[in-house]
Amino acid sequence: MRALVTFVICLEMVSGAKLPTDIEKCRYGDGNCIKNTINQLIRRYPKGLPKLGISPFNDFRPGDLQLFQAPQVGSMWLNFKLINQVISGCENATVTHVSGFQRDPTKAKLEIGLRIPRLVHRSQYNMQLRWLSMVQTNTTGPCYAEFQNVSLTLNLKVIVRYRQEKRYLKIYELMPQLELGRFFLELGDLYQHNLDLTLAVNRVYRENWLELWNDIEPKVLPSFSRSGVQLLNNIFDTLSYDDMFL
């Protein structure tokens, strides 16, 4: 049985993964067509296409994220980690522009622009804080974050690898640029014995969302861009560049 399964998997690998027939293929470099095709793919397959390495758009689960990690010495330090992250809302993303993707993909700059009306990020946080030699906590609780009116531009740098005489892309760098309409963060159970204080701190976050976002963006973006590279490389590793286009 196992041998048979392995055999079938090998056959599939040799024959190569193909785009579904209801998805329009484009000519190399036709940014407008590629844009429409990706939008079709997102609309028709919100749960992704496991055969092509495409994960669900409505349920993106990046790995754990260590936001702050300070050595536990001195009078002030902060460790902050997000675990079990689940992001929804990518199923409502719209690709707004695509450039590059010429016959030789390394020739021109690869850029994909996206708009996402609302991204909801749910996770569990774990925080250790020491402040003024007095406050020391090991707190864990639910973390809820929401990003509204997200404009995302992805700049990709790729290399081309050959397998069975077909070209496969591999991303070695992804530089995201992010613009936000609004950012919203809520940490539950922040002070387990003081709900008022928890609410007050969350109110401060809400009222100062821009400053808060500016502080954490440099920590968050590289981590999400690593997840994005992984996500896209799963696709590029499954579907050859030659099979993506006419």
Ligand SMILES: *[C@@H]1O[C@H](CO)[C@@H](O)[C@H](O)[C@H]1NC(C)=O
């Ligand atoms: C995505 O769009 C659907 C339909 O408009 C909506 O019900 C859903 O709440 C949206 N998802 C998010 C995370 O905003």
Ligand SMILES: *[C@@H]1O[C@H](CO)[C@@H](O)[C@H](O)[C@H]1NC(C)=O
């Ligand atoms: C904090 O709590 C977590 C789980 O509640 C535990 O795994 C961790 O060892 C604790 N860390 C410290 C420094 O007490």
Ligand SMILES: *[C@@H]1O[C@H](CO)[C@@H](O)[C@H](O)[C@H]1NC(C)=O
């Ligand atoms: C988000 O965009 C919509 C439509 O462009 C706009 O009406 C709304 O005010 C924006 N909201 C935020 C928080 O930027």
